[in-house]
Amino acid sequence: MDTRVRHRRISVGKVEVFYREAGADGAPVVLLPHGYPCSSYEFRNLMPRLADRWRLIAPDFPGAGYSETPDDFDYSFDGYAGFLDSFVEALDIARFALYLHDFGSPIGARLAIRAPARIAALIIQNGDIPYEDALGPKYADIEKTWSLPVPEMRKQLAEAINEETFKEEFLNDVRPELAACIPPDLWKLHWSLMTPRRKEVAIDLIAGLKQNRAWFPQHREYLREHRPPTLIVWGPHDHYMPEKSARAYLRDLPDAELHLLDGGHWLLETNLDEVVALVRDFLGRVHAHAG
Template identity: 45%
Template structure:
């Protein structure tokens, strides 16, 4: 069995020092997969997937500003547009001209912004509980998106999600077999959330989330126009992004491959053995068609 060799590096994008993990595959022309993480996590959420697939494929997982090991300057403006700006610069600095994207949770709004700006770079999409449709928002998610800074109690509502119990809830909710969950994920996430300035960054992003919902029509039009090869893997017990959000993609990319799993938001934590082979097969098909 081949285990990936993974390097851990920093790359400067303007005044942001971006941390990223990158596998070193056995061949120079290996397919490239950009792994875009979710909330409240960072690139470490992909470490087992990188171990599983990184010997055959070039997997690259950066941390956004406000997450993980990435260092943003004081005064950085936390919005989804700015996260996408930094990731766009990161892709350019690495010299990536063609790659597939794995978009999970926050990775979807970041990734779709990248796709809109440079559709020629996107070889395919792996969508894992990354929403782009109104029907993919649970009532809890709708209530959260509706929060505004001036709403009484709104900031407290956001901050309550950034506590150890709130972080653990996101991992455990909807999971059929919680014994499959390693506690390392939410423990490490909480470590980063508790660093100076990180909660303020997350509050700002929470209040900016409505810009993503307002962009759904554009992203759906992009999917219809470009019809990228798409693999959808989705945890059906997700308390934020329920199953209808997965099925909705089929309206705009009817040839997409859809797989549903009886688990929660962080489907890779419990179903890596199911999802990794699907991702490998997808990358092989996409690069075979490209060549």
């Protein structure tokens, strides 16, 4: 079985998109939308570990990684969900499990809402949650900017987008021995790909968290109504998404499987073996049941 990760490009509309792929064409698909300030690079170690049984597909969003940064793209959660919809259509993917992490969570959830029948299962790993009362303390720093005039808000957000804050985003709240497992390539690579235009994209997306609050009820309604098979695998050492954030999902997904690991926001760097074992077991049962 060939489990190597392949690196490809495809045109989605007018945008040239870079994506990573592993696994056989006919295998069940796992779609991997990435978080911020990252790219499909975050899934580079997970993909070959699952590619013997599944087809893993991880695109770089427009304005991130090795994809293009067009001027006329809608750099919002809605815009990215529309892009992801077009991406899966371009690859002719009819049904898939969806991995929700960081900003990939509100984007992926919007994709699920568009066509719930496409979703075979959810894997939620430190995703941005739709529960206002269960957010971590770091979100308060972002919320403080919401009362400012828009130019001042954007100025403050811009000042917080630099290599040092990228490093802080990846190290987050993990203790030193776990931080030693997180490669500096993560912040060095993604900062090296930053451009003035991409900085504006990042500001747009972070500023959009305010408008995203109004969408929380719709996200919760989707979970409550459709109850997709769900694995929640979580690193509680996370200033943005601590343990209470993971448990909040159980309000609308009472049958979800919840596993709290001894890690933080970027579990695929620090707890890969544990995540792989849980995902393999979960997806194996989901697809056995479907069959």
